[in-house]
């Protein structure tokens with residue numbers, strides 16, 4: 001026997017259920033669940049602001065809120081000797097200041113537990129499958145590419161394929177490209193010198209240009225000019241994004257709007273994809289015809305991908321697809337360029353501020369290379385320059401914190417963390433923690449690295465400008481070699497000091513950089 005309900009009855013039933021379920025869902029999401037989290041964390045001795053519903057309405061989203069804080073901070077010069085964290089990283093800084101190191105803060109309805117204990121930090125970095133990265137919001141879709149955002153098997157596969165491109169023996173072959181780009185920048189600066197052999201330059205755009213040039217040459221070799229074009233497109237896209245953010249349109253709303261900016265971003269995205277597809281297809285064809293590929297990043301990536309496919313009986317789905325290869329190439333630009341130029345600009349600012357360290361570094365460089373071009377063996381002997389770079393990365397790490405998102409209940413040391421919590425590793429606070437580095441933690445003292453990183457940190461995971469564990473930066477040797485060559489060329493040709501016009505306003509968009517550039521006075525040697 002079949003019972004038939006009239007349609008009206010069904011609709012009433014559905015509405016009744018929805019009316020009962022939706023308020024419960026909202027109550028749980030916006031009140032009961034966060035309060036449960038709070039109770040659980042507090043029971044374990046973690047301290048933080050109580051969860052408040054009003055915080056959700058006050059700030060349209062966490063990103064908007066952080067941007068607002070940053071914009072406020074960036075309008076003021078903080079003075080070079082002052083710590084940047086209170087202004088550029090105020091939410092975490094204030095929480096630790098108020099509640100101590102065992103604390104948490106709220107990101108909307110989600111608690112973010114601040115982890116500062118080196119053993120726990122090591123665990124978070126080592127257990128990559130338990131502590132995956134936080135998923136990006138949709139705004140990042142134009143900028144989140146490749147391996148850096150993958151998880152699980154996909155990440156492992158891509159890391160395996162990309163790894164050979166960054167082996168030291170391959171990097172050695174790229175040194176002439178590094179030197180070429182550096183020499184070009186030095187020549188431009190020489191061209192700006194006045195009759196007395198000095199000039200004042202905002203070095204920041206030159207350094208950005210340098211690291212872009214290096215990536216274009218090392219990633220695409222003979223296709224260098226096309227690489228440059230792609231980078232210009234990526235830059236345009238980033239500019240459009242940043243100007244949109246500046247207009248203070250809530251992110252959530254912006255993504256619903258079909259704006260001209262959004263349209264333009266889509267067009268640029270298509271242009272980038274087509275250019276990269278062209279380069280990759282040309283190279284793939286050459287590889288299939290048995291022609292030797294170039295030893296640039298793309299060439300090595302293609303060979304490695306080819307080997308991965310062959311190792312699996314030529315099954316096409318095993319290696320990377322062309323689209324995935326495109327994403328990896330874009331990633332090299334996005335994470336390899338601004339990070340390294342950031343390292344270089346702060347190195348120039350700090351060496352301009354501390355002439356005694358500049359003199360020591362120059363003495364070492366001249367001892368090792370004289371006025372000759374650099375080579376790998378000589379670069380490995382540069383002890384003072386290395387100490388300086390490590391210290392710059394301690395005080396000015398390009399990425400100032402890491403977030404990881406728990407997808408299941410987990411133990412971390414003595415903590416029991418529920419699924420849905422974030423853990424936050426505030427690298428900038430840990431790098432300047434007096435308990436770890438001593439009372440002079442905030443000062444520029446490269447001598448602390450005289451006997452290497454392990455000695456300076458007493459073997460603890462308390463220094464991690466390149467991350468740590470299996471997901472450590474794949475390009476760290478690339479970046480350090482590039483930085484050493486750039487600093488060496490600079491010291492061989494100029495002495496320099498900070499200009500009185502320099503205004504110290506660090507920003508964190510997209511990395512920990514000088515907002516108003518870096519005015520430096522160069523003197524020809």
Ligand code: HEM
Pocket residue numbers: 133147148149159331332333335336337339340343397398399402464465466467468470471472473474475476478479
């Ligand atoms: C001073 C320069 C650099 C710094 C400070 C830096 C820092 C970092 C950090 C902190 C991570 C880990 C992010 C995380 O775990 O959430 C990372 C990952 C990565 N970096 Fe770098 N990076 C630098 C230069 C480069 C360069 C030059 C390249 C390539 C040309 C590069 C490519 C990558 C890639 C592909 C990853 C993702 C690795 C993975 O997830 O397996 N980086 N970098």
